[in-house]
Amino acid sequence: MVYGKALLRLLQVAVFLAWASSTAASAQGQPSLAPMLERVLPSVVSINVQASAGADSALEEDGASDPTQTTGSGVIIDAGQGFVLTSYHVVANATKITIRLFNADTYDGELVGSDPQTDLAVVRIRASGLTAMALGDSGALHVGDYVVAIGNPFGLGETATLGIVGALGRGGFGLEGYEDFIQTDASMNPGNSGGALVNLDGELVGINTAIMGPSDTNVGVGFSIPVNIAGGVVKQLVTYGEVRRGQLGVAVQDNDRDFERALAIRTSTGALVGEVVPGSPASRAGVQVADVIVGIDGAPVHTAREFRTKVASYPPGATVTVSVFRREGKFDLRATLAAESEPPPAPLPLTMEGDGLLSLVTLQVLDQASDAYGKVEGALVKSMSDRSRASIAGLEAGDVIVSVDRKPAKSPQAVVDLTRRAKDLLLLGIYRDGHTRFIVIR
Template sequence: MTPHARHGLLTLLMLTTPLAACAQQAEAPAPVAAAAPAVAQSAAPQLVTGLPDFTQLVEQVGPGVVNVEAKIGSRASAQGEEGDIPEIFRRMLPPEFQMPGPGQGPQRRGGTSIGSGFIISADGYVLTNHHVVDGADEVKVTLPDRRELTAKVVGSDQQYDVALLKVEAKGLPTVRIGNSAALKPGQWVVAIGSPLGLDHSVTAGIVSAVGRSASPEQRYVPFIQTDVAINQGNSGGPLLNTRGEVVGINSQIFSVSGGYMGISFAIPIDLAMSAVEQLKSSGKVSRGQLGVQVGAVTADAVKGFGLPDNRGALVNEVLTSSPAAKAGLSPGDVIRSVNGRPVNDSSDLPPLIGAMAPGSKVTLGLLRDGKARDITVTLSELDEGTAARDSLPTAPERDATPAGRNPLGIQTQSLDANSRKQLGVESGGVLISRVEGAAAREAGLAPGMVVLQVGRTKVDSPAALDRELASAKAGDTVMLLVRVRGVTRFFAVTVEKG
């Protein structure tokens, strides 16, 4: 799992102190002559009444939890993208999966992957993680009664990190599926799995947060964050609520050591179960695609675009011939809702769209030029292989506009055909060749970047850029749509004073 920040060390210490119910008889005060009437005070409500006992839960659910053992051959894993996952975010890989030095992700090699799973139907369907069985030549499932059964991988999905297995058996004990959408921070949850090969280990904690976006590679998963102790081998095991219902699949941990550090992530069971029928029928999961790249609505974006607040997803790029392009979306739009469901942050959008079937019609609530409007979009099928990263070209020194022609102090030049091809810019835009303004440098602008728009207005020449910037006054925040290393996003630059 990969957040954008790849450097620095985050240390999170979580202390939980049980609050015990304690009643104490107060002594009646001695009478006081001429005392003022006492003001009645209502007692504060007791928020925590004691710690739960999970013994009955484990007795009921335990028979439906299994161990999963996958023999990984020497062939390359289909999940080579894991090399992009920062060191602090780790899937619960067993010792056979090496942890290299800083800056690298886990690398697979031949060996045995040991994880967990749970039975969802009496005729032998088992859910686990994709990364537990990815690249496996052989998969075996061990039941609580010690029976060892060969499992077939019916289907597997890397984005959701879910795999559906099938064993030939009948009358198997099953788990009950719960509702992950109803989870709230602070609720008790329990994990059952095989950490470090210790089968049917039970750990408990609380939900720390819901709807976490922990990795661009899994942007369609609104993870459940917990403080349940999870380690290698817990992958694929159930996360349970206090009614003994499965609400998540334990998948990843935050760690600088490879072991548990108080932050664990689980895949919502609603999401996993939505994929089960597709995995049964086709072996893969199809998702809806809107065709936009979005970013957060920052405080500078609120000022630069004149927005009422920072809620929503700012459209940075609209892919050519995508559903969004056909519906008329454009960079600078702010998506605030999908079919009436609020989009509070940019990370809320991908799970909402990805959970819908290709061909679905959705209504997007937008803010454009400060005005609210609705747009209907027909989703296409997501193609995971369409995104490409471009290299950053060296900006030539010829034909640059003189410094100081615009209040931001940036020199630009027109793009030639080779530069357009290298950058993936189809039309318009100007190449930054030099940055002299301190505010522009502090905002992150640098030579080699391409300015596509000023606000919502496209620019296709240095002169056009200067015209759009000419009216900017000291203290104004200017939003520049910029393409850099294959990614398009808005940069906010505040015009310097004299």
């Protein structure tokens, strides 16, 4: 045991020395990030905004007592053009933007474009002698990598804090429309929004956007937008002043092991297709309901959120390869993305008790009282017992059952008839909140 502890300590020291050897030493000969920070700090700016009422804030922003004043941070990404990348919520509803450089010079900022869906914006200043930050590759990050957050917390000016990457691909917080955050424990506070997250080489890997915790309190959980996502957004903001996103024309949900078994496919990850919009790029490419999308242009897709983010990174008119699994195997389909998806079609609808795996569920004719009337054909779930298998699996009153084991079910009678054939597993297609998804009842 003593030998084991000694070996562990030796490994820890070796890791630290390896890291230290990749950094320069301070005047006292100790490992230091000072040389790297001396290079990158001039690329980080402080932003002061006068805003009309209604400005939003994801990072519990913004260190200013006047509700029409916000402070934040930004990163110079193009020295020649004077482009500064920051958070949308820092400059939202801005009537005046003031940029303060590292050398304390101040300039008026002009909003070039913004994208609320990713919480990113580009501001331009008319200045010479600027220093742009080198862009890194956020796709090369690993959990445990050291990173440094640089920004303007509480309006104090450029401040650097050290931490590690705690997680990758974080999302589902409802902060932005497309969430694929880098999580870090590098300290972030109000005013850090729009600032830089850099690796130990001084390369930009993320734009700091949010913290999790009580108001104005850092608890070591901060989030940054990966630079690989920001890069595509910036190109469109500079060109169009907005982001024009391509659409494939499908509704998706996360795949899992139950769906893998029910659909007889060879993957438990990916984005399960619950709906294909007629006439959409997906429909023309041959994507089918119950396909599982596992890749876009060779990049893997593990979740529905990852799929939406990847597709949204392409502009309308882009042609992409969509890799799907279905019962017959894996297929690569080519689709040209559209600017908008078209709304799904169709009408029609009775009342009866469910049977078998749908016991304790009351089904009803789909009538005009339902938001789904005229949009889909199926059986409305009127009510159910909390003890029913359907309730435990996630079926809800108000759902419309549109398919049973991938067979269309246009009425309560059709649902009951198809359900009777199921033994220990039932795959339901349900329409909820304007989209079709699947649930498995066991």
